[in-house]
Amino acid sequence: MNSSPPKPVLTAESLTVDRGGHQVLSGVEFSIAQGEIFALLGGNGAGKSTTLLTFLGFVTPTSGVARVNGQSVHEDIKAIHKQVAYLPEAANLYPHLNARENLDYFLSLAKADNSRARIDSALDMVGLAASARDRRLEAYSKGMRQKVGIALAILRDAPILLLDEPTSGLDPVAIDEFNSLVVALAGEGTTVLMVTHDVYGACQVARHIGLLQKGQMVGDFRASAGNPISADEVHRKFTESHL
Amino acid sequence: MGNLALEVRYALRERVVIASLVLAFAMASYAVITGKLEVDEQRSEISTLVRETESDQDHVLGQQPDAGGAAYYVHHVTYQPPSALAFAALGSRGELPWQHRVRMLALEGQIYETDAGNPALSRLGRLDFAFLTSVLLPLILILLLYDLDGRERRDGRYELLSATSASKGSPFFVKAGARTLLLFAASATPFAVMAAFVSAPLGPSLVVAAVVALHLCFWLVICRLVAVRFTQASSSATVLLAGWLLFSMAVPAAARIVVESSVPVPAGGELLLAQREAVNDAWDLPKADTMEPFVASHPEWRDHAEVTQPFEWKWYYAFQQMGDEFVASESAQLRAGITRRDNLMGVAALLSPPLATERWLTRLAATDRAHHQRYIQCVRGFHAALREFHYPMLFGASEYSPEKMAGLPKYQPCDE
Ligand SMILES: Nc1ncnc2c1ncn2[C@@H]1O[C@H](COP(=O)(O)OP(=O)(O)OP(=O)(O)O)[C@@H](O)[C@H]1O
Ligand SMILES: [Mg+2]
Numbered sequence: 001m002n003s004s005p006p007k008p009v010l011t012a013e014s015l016t017v018d019r020g021g022h023q024v025l026s027g028v029e030f031s032i033a034q035g036e037i038f039a040l041l042g043g044n045g046a047g048k049s050t051t052l053l054t055f056l057g058f059v060t061p062t063s064g065v066a067r068v069n070g071q072s073v074h075e076d077i078k079a080i081h082k083q084v085a086y087l088p089e090a091a092n093l094y095p096h097l098n099a100r101e102n103l104d105y106f107l108s109l110a111k112a113d114n115s116r117a118r119i120d121s122a123l124d125m126v127g128l129a130a131s132a133r134d135r136r137l138e139a140y141s142k143g144m145r146q147k148v149g150i151a152l153a154i155l156r157d158a159p160i161l162l163l164d165e166p167t168s169g170l171d172p173v174a175i176d177e178f179n180s181l182v183v184a185l186a187g188e189g190t191t192v193l194m195v196t197h198d199v200y201g202a203c204q205v206a207r208h209i210g211l212l213q214k215g216q217m218v219g220d221f222r223a224s225a226g227n228p229i230s231a232d233e234v235h236r237k238f239t240e241s242h243l
Numbered sequence: 244m245g246n247l248a249l250e251v252r253y254a255l256r257e258r259v260v261i262a263s264l265v266l267a268f269a270m271a272s273y274a275v276i277t278g279k280l281e282v283d284e285q286r287s288e289i290s291t292l293v294r295e296t297e298s299d300q301d302h303v304l305g306q307q308p309d310a311g312g313a314a315y316y317v318h319h320v321t322y323q324p325p326s327a328l329a330f331a332a333l334g335s336r337g338e339l340p341w342q343h344r345v346r347m348l349a350l351e352g353q354i355y356e357t358d359a360g361n362p363a364l365s366r367l368g369r370l371d372f373a374f375l376t377s378v379l380l381p382l383i384l385i386l387l388l389y390d391l392d393g394r395e396r397r398d399g400r401y402e403l404l405s406a407t408s409a410s411k412g413s414p415f416f417v418k419a420g421a422r423t424l425l426l427f428a429a430s431a432t433p434f435a436v437m438a439a440f441v442s443a444p445l446g447p448s449l450v451v452a453a454v455v456a457l458h459l460c461f462w463l464v465i466c467r468l469v470a471v472r473f474t475q476a477s478s479s480a481t482v483l484l485a486g487w488l489l490f491s492m493a494v495p496a497a498a499r500i501v502v503e504s505s506v507p508v509p510a511g512g513e514l515l516l517a518q519r520e521a522v523n524d525a526w527d528l529p530k531a532d533t534m535e536p537f538v539a540s541h542p543e544w545r546d547h548a549e550v551t552q553p554f555e556w557k558w559y560y561a562f563q564q565m566g567d568e569f570v571a572s573e574s575a576q577l578r579a580g581i582t583r584r585d586n587l588m589g590v591a592a593l594l595s596p597p598l599a600t601e602r603w604l605t606r607l608a609a610t611d612r613a614h615h616q617r618y619i620q621c622v623r624g625f626h627a628a629l630r631e632f633h634y635p636m637l638f639g640a641s642e643y644s645p646e647k648m649a650g651l652p653k654y655q656p657c658d659e
Pocket of ligand 1: 089
């Protein structure tokens with residue numbers, strides 16, 4: 001076993017971002033190691049999605065830098081995109097295509113393996129009913145659409161996952177399945193940055209939680225050996241910061 | 244390339260894409276079929292004319308006692324046969340006469356007489372393949388492309404698409420390219436089928452397809468430039484429609500106005516009247532007023548030019564020819580003016596790809612101004628040959644006999 005600290009894969013160095021004339025991130029700092037699950041919590045409009053978009057290079061910081069494996073995101077966005085699988089906030093895939101076609105399309109776009117067997121095994125993993133797979137997404141419930149989005153993120157086989165509210169719309173069983181899936185992926189070395197509103201779910205899977213409020217990091221929680229992060233503590237801090 | 248195939252495959256799953264392709268295919272089919280019918284009709288009109296004129300000639304020639312009557316009563320048909328590709332671009336065949344029945348009389352008037360109206364003209368509303376591809380097709384492309392990015396943004400797929408795409412270029416450019424390619428295929432297929440059906444030459448047919456493809460590429464680039472600048476669907480649609488109006492309507496119309504006002508051209512009708520007057524006046528003038536200038540420009544007839552009777556055919560034909568010479572400079576001006584205007588419109592086409600497309604297609608179909616001018620020159624050449632044939636008999640340098648009329652020149656189209 002290697003005892004040196006794992007190298008950081010995602011780093012936010014005093015990220016400051018303006019959008020629409022307002023400062024929406026102010027000096028945000030965090031660092032996520034390889035194989036770590038980092039959950040970013042915060043109220044509506046706190047800047048969570050903006051943080052993900054900054055790591056994808058779609059939002060340019062006014063100061064500070066977002067790094068992936070030490071390299072500034074804005075130096076070579078395409079190179080970053082190759083290492084990252086992104087699940088957008090509203091995982092709107094194409095409504096006129098069915099689940100398999102959507103996955104086939106996006107995987108081909110990513111030049112990733114789009115074999116039917118692989119696609120079906122991912123859809124099994126996220127628990128999308130086999131009978132639904134050949135139906136157009138316009139006939140899906142929100143949760144079913146979300147499952148297809150998660151399947152896509154997994155199928156990308158990327159070393160880094162940027163997930164924006166992956167569990168929104170999922171039923172409790174699906175949330176549990178998702179949580180164990182993410183933990184398993186992290187166990188294999190995948191680095192996960194996950195935005196969520198679900199404090200208890202975050203504490204179950206994440207070894208590291210950041211609390212964002214009005215663009216500022218107001219809380220930083222880490223699990224200690226053997227002890228998960230206390231959901232009550234996070235919840236208290238969350239509520240306090242909103243007072 | 245792989246991505247293009249992917250985008251083509253999935254674009255075909257979109258209802259708006261299918262509807263646009265069906266529309267383009269239907270319009271292109273309509274255009275090439277009606278174009279073919281029109282050309283067929285012109286061809287059969289030509290062969291009827293040729294047949295009728297020949298039997299008419301046989302009938303008339305048998306009854307002529309002298310060279311003057313043989314030259315006077317016979318009509319000749321001249322025509323510009325449609326090229327194999329004319330079905331795709333009717334061009335001048337839809338607006339200018341492509342056949343003239345001529346006699347040995349003064350020619351210029353006979354050429355410009357029909358300018359006023361040709362019975363076969365503008366039978367169809369001019370939705371030919373050239374008009375479709377130069378003016379209407381860009382509209383369909385705009386419809387397909389104006390909201391390509393906007394819709395993905397609104398639906399929250401923009402970032403996912405950009406972040407997922409593993410190729411260097413923008414995935415939206417490939418999406419737009421795929422739609423452009425499909426639209427090209429939908430409109431070029433009916434053309435290709437018709438070109439094969441009428442055995443049009445392969446090279447020019449391929450160039451037609453290339454011109455259409457190039458024109459669509461121009462609009463593809465315009466659509467991408469606008470889509471990148473204007474992310475709102477309504478503003479990108481407005482800008483693109485304004486661009487379409489500018490390139491396919493405003494620039495050609497303005498160019499036409501500027502060119503026509505800066506290059507004055509004598510009207511064909513005026514030329515006709517001037518010639519008629521000159522010919523009519525000759526009746527009342529002393530014969531020498533016609534014959535002296537005639538032998539001055541045609542010295543080969545000097546020894547045969549004496550006119551002693553009140554009416555002699557050679558005098559009659561001499562003043563017909565002098566009528567042509569009377570308006571020769573106007574006629575030359577008219578020709579030069581038409582050519583100059585046409586050349587200037589060619590320069591203006593550099594500012595308007597739709598105009599350039601239309602011009603290229605009519606050129607490939609031999610239905611442009613230059614080909615029409617060549618046809619008119621061909622008529623002049625034929626008429627000169629008629630004079631050359633008749634004059635020795637009219638001027639008494641050789642004896643007239645009805646049998647000699649077997650050697651009467653027959654019109655042959657000059658080019659194509
Ligand atoms: N496209 C945009 N243009 C301008 N401002 C924006 C844009 N998108 C978001 N913002 C602003 O940035 C701030 C942060 O938004 P962000 O979407 O990052 O919040 P969030 O933490 O993801 O919220 P939620 O939990 O509701 O998803 C908000 O104040 C929002 O108004
Ligand atoms: Mg958000």
